[in-house]
Amino acid sequence: MMKRIHAVATAAVLFTAATTTAQAGATFDAVKSKGFVQCGVSTGLAGFSSADDKGNWTGLDVDICRAVAAAVFGDAEKVKYTPLTAKERFTALQSGEIDMLSRNTTWTLTRDTSLGLNFAGVNYYDGQGFLVAKNLGVKSAMELDGASFCIQAGTTTELNLADYFRANKLSYTPITFDKSDETVKAFEAGRCDALTSDQSQLYALRIQLKNPESAMVLPEVISKEPLGPVVAQGDDEWFNVVRWSLFAMLNAEELGINSGNVDAMMESKDPNVRRVLGLEGIKGSGLGLDDAWAANIIRGVGNYAEAFERNVGMGSPLKIARGQNALWNKGGLQYAPPIR
Amino acid sequence: MAEPRQQECAPAQAAFWRRPAFRAALFQTLLVLALCLVGYSLFTNTLNNLEQRGISTGFGFLSQEAGFGILQSLIDYNETHSYGRTFFVGLLNTLLVSALGIALATLIGFVMGVARLSGNWLVARIATVYIETFRNIPLLLQIMFWYFAVLQPLPRPKQSLSFGEAFFLNNRGFYIPGPVFEQGFWLVGVAFALAVVAVVILARWARRRQEATGRQFHTVFVSLGLLLGLPLLAFLVMGMPMSWEYPALKGFNFRGGMVIIPELAALLLALSIYTGAFIAEAVRSGILAVSHGQTEAAYALGLRPGVTLRLVIIPQALRVIIPQLTSQYLNLTKNSSLATAIGYPDLVAVFAGTTLNQTGQAVEVIAMTMAVYLTISLSISLFMNWYNKRKQLVER
Numbered sequence: 001m002m003k004r005i006h007a008v009a010t011a012a013v014l015f016t017a018a019t020t021t022a023q024a025g026a027t028f029d030a031v032k033s034k035g036f037v038q039c040g041v042s043t044g045l046a047g048f049s050s051a052d053d054k055g056n057w058t059g060l061d062v063d064i065c066r067a068v069a070a071a072v073f074g075d076a077e078k079v080k081y082t083p084l085t086a087k088e089r090f091t092a093l094q095s096g097e098i099d100m101l102s103r104n105t106t107w108t109l110t111r112d113t114s115l116g117l118n119f120a121g122v123n124y125y126d127g128q129g130f131l132v133a134k135n136l137g138v139k140s141a142m143e144l145d146g147a148s149f150c151i152q153a154g155t156t157t158e159l160n161l162a163d164y165f166r167a168n169k170l171s172y173t174p175i176t177f178d179k180s181d182e183t184v185k186a187f188e189a190g191r192c193d194a195l196t197s198d199q200s201q202l203y204a205l206r207i208q209l210k211n212p213e214s215a216m217v218l219p220e221v222i223s224k225e226p227l228g229p230v231v232a233q234g235d236d237e238w239f240n241v242v243r244w245s246l247f248a249m250l251n252a253e254e255l256g257i258n259s260g261n262v263d264a265m266m267e268s269k270d271p272n273v274r275r276v277l278g279l280e281g282i283k284g285s286g287l288g289l290d291d292a293w294a295a296n297i298i299r300g301v302g303n304y305a306e307a308f309e310r311n312v313g314m315g316s317p318l319k320i321a322r323g324q325n326a327l328w329n330k331g332g333l334q335y336a337p338p339i340r
Numbered sequence: 341m342a343e344p345r346q347q348e349c350a351p352a353q354a355a356f357w358r359r360p361a362f363r364a365a366l367f368q369t370l371l372v373l374a375l376c377l378v379g380y381s382l383f384t385n386t387l388n389n390l391e392q393r394g395i396s397t398g399f400g401f402l403s404q405e406a407g408f409g410i411l412q413s414l415i416d417y418n419e420t421h422s423y424g425r426t427f428f429v430g431l432l433n434t435l436l437v438s439a440l441g442i443a444l445a446t447l448i449g450f451v452m453g454v455a456r457l458s459g460n461w462l463v464a465r466i467a468t469v470y471i472e473t474f475r476n477i478p479l480l481l482q483i484m485f486w487y488f489a490v491l492q493p494l495p496r497p498k499q500s501l502s503f504g505e506a507f508f509l510n511n512r513g514f515y516i517p518g519p520v521f522e523q524g525f526w527l528v529g530v531a532f533a534l535a536v537v538a539v540v541i542l543a544r545w546a547r548r549r550q551e552a553t554g555r556q557f558h559t560v561f562v563s564l565g566l567l568l569g570l571p572l573l574a575f576l577v578m579g580m581p582m583s584w585e586y587p588a589l590k591g592f593n594f595r596g597g598m599v600i601i602p603e604l605a606a607l608l609l610a611l612s613i614y615t616g617a618f619i620a621e622a623v624r625s626g627i628l629a630v631s632h633g634q635t636e637a638a639y640a641l642g643l644r645p646g647v648t649l650r651l652v653i654i655p656q657a658l659r660v661i662i663p664q665l666t667s668q669y670l671n672l673t674k675n676s677s678l679a680t681a682i683g684y685p686d687l688v689a690v691f692a693g694t695t696l697n698q699t700g701q702a703v704e705v706i707a708m709t710m711a712v713y714l715t716i717s718l719s720i721s722l723f724m725n726w727y728n729k730r731k732q733l734v735e736r
């Protein structure tokens with residue numbers, strides 16, 4: 001099934017590349033005229049993008065899709081989701097099958113340039129780690145010489161693993177799967193000694209194990225994985241909409257505006273708050289959106305802190321601390337340019 | 341110089357543009373030109389558009405460093421090799437599983453096809469159940485089943501099942517001793533090649549003698565003797581220039597020797613059992629297509645059932661079986677690309693998977709991959725057509 005989707009997506013790239021011509025503003029116009037955002041997400045990764053049994057998607061990455069829909073349509077529900085494996089995701093974006101990709105995707109030079117993509121920002125600062133069975137008796141990644149690793153195809157994980165073992169002159173065996181459930185199943189069946197991926201995903205995959213207590217995440221982080229939403233090159237207006245939807249959530253957190261107090265904040269005298277809420281300054285005109293675009297995001301999705309806590313933080317089963325993902329003025333890396 | 345006069349006598353010829361032969365040629369040329377034009381414009385348009393969208397094009401990426409590891413490689417490979425090399429690693433893995441799969445599926449198919457027609461009730465029933473079960477379950481499911489059915493019950497490396505301290509079985513694979521060739525081993529290879537030539541000559545001679553005089557010669561035993569004996573002799577003469585490297589548990593895993601990974605085992609098992617069921621049906625239909633009179637005639641001549649099957653039935657049945665066999669071989673090769681589901685590093689998983697994703701060059705990578713499958717399929721077809729021609733009824 002997923003093979004067929006991949007083949008279809010690839011054929012679609014070939015076909016669209018062969019027949020159509022790219023034009024500026026095309027994606028944004030198409031989104032407005034069809035009335036929803038087609039958003040590429042993972043096939044199921046708790047906390048970031050996963051669907052419940054009724055097909056409702058939730059997660060930190062899903063909230064970016066919803067924020068964009070709220071900014072464009074004033075309604076966070078106007079999103080359709082396309083679940084994609086790591087291997088399929090870029091082809092889907094290049095072929096125009098999806099309008100944006102929000103699927104724990106690492107920002108790298110190659111992807112930003114030769115793949116014809118643009119990263120709109122970083123919604124989660126991550127790094128690659130290792131998940132091992134407790135009874136393996138390993139305390140550090142340096143003890144993993146000669147071990148086998150279950151990994152997912154088409155990820156930066158594949159490259160980092162090779163780099164790390166080469167740099168440390170250790171040997172390793174990669175076993176590469178297409179989907180995260182297969183990766184997890186093989187790990188549980190003991191095919192590999194460790195599962196390696198971005199640390200946040202390891203926490204998410206760990207709670208999917210039959211017995212989460214039997215496995216632990218090693219302390220080492222071997223790479224930088226800035227994860228963020230991506231759009232195809234060639235439509236700068238659309239790129240701005242996606243990028244500033246994320247920035248609006250961060251600015252809202254910084255200014256203390258959240259989904260509970262957004263209406264009360266309309267009375268605020270603080271010019272920074274008033275600019276975010278579209279009461280003064282450039283409002284929505286720069287982005288070609290309604291003046292209430294940011295207010296709609298905050299009302300429909302919440303600010304960054306709300307999205308974080310609800311999906312991956314203390315309000316979720318993952319219980320990930322803010323750490324590097326705290327705001328810049330609270331000791332973290334999350335920093336959004338001002339809305340003015 | 342009598343020609344002009346002859347033409348005068350012939351009925352007046354139509355103008356050249358009205359002649360059917362000319363018209364046919366004209367339209368065919370036009371069609372080819374139009375196709376070329378469409379092809380060319382698709383090609384240039386694709387390049388233009390890819391460039392406009394900022395997607396890299398060209399085959400330059402093939403010489404860039406790949407930077408990722410691959411589970412199984414028949415040639416020397418590590419992450420510092422190029423993307424071009426990942427193409428060959430994947431290709432060889434595809435060829436390996438396809439070739440082994442074709443051999444195994446043919447064996448299973450012939451045994452089960454004949455068994456289904458057996459007079460023994462139990463044997464025939466077992467074959468029927470096998471065919472009906474495996475033909476009707478989706479292949480992907482079977483691959484997953486064998487993979488996890490093979491993996492789950494096997495022990496971890498530290499508790500490996502050991503066979504004579506030389507063979508080890510665990511959930512990382514089946515570890516076997518690997519041969520280490522020393523100086524002088526070449527003579528064994530030469531001896532084997534000589535034996536093969538000798539066997540071919542012997543078989544020809546035996547056949548000609550049988551056709552001429554009717555006397556049979558037991559080529560099988562002599563051939564086996566030659567094939568084993570000559571290399572063995574060379575081996576002893578050169579002072580046994582080979583030793584075995586035994587796998588040994590070091591750290592997490594066994595190292596040294598050779599390993600058959602569970603992904604290969606599961607894929608091979610699933611492909612050959614699945615395709616074997618179809619081949620069995622082809623074999624059965626081929627045998628049933630040979631009229632029963634043939635069997636009776638053979639028995640009347642005093643041939644035993646085994647000999648009848650081998651010399652009378654099968655050669656005639658092959659005419660029906662081979663075309664179906666060809667399409668099953670093609671299916672098996674193409675189905676081997678389901679490997680990606682269980683992490684077997686075939687061409688689709690490695691090259692059309694990871695390499696495509698890391699470089700983003702979908703058009704080039706997919707074009708190369710399609711070209712490979714087309715080439716493999718056409719080669720199988722050509723070979724089987726040639727074989728089919730040879731097996732056609734030769735009328736004397």
Ligand SMILES: N[C@@H](CCC(=O)N[C@@H](CS)C(=O)NCC(=O)O)C(=O)O
Pocket residue numbers: 041042043044045084085086104105106107151152154155156157178179180183196197198201225227
């Ligand atoms: N950050 C990595 C992606 C890592 C990745 O895809 N991780 C797996 C976890 S094993 C995943 O999210 N899988 C979910 C899916 O395939 O739907 C990259 O951009 O290459």
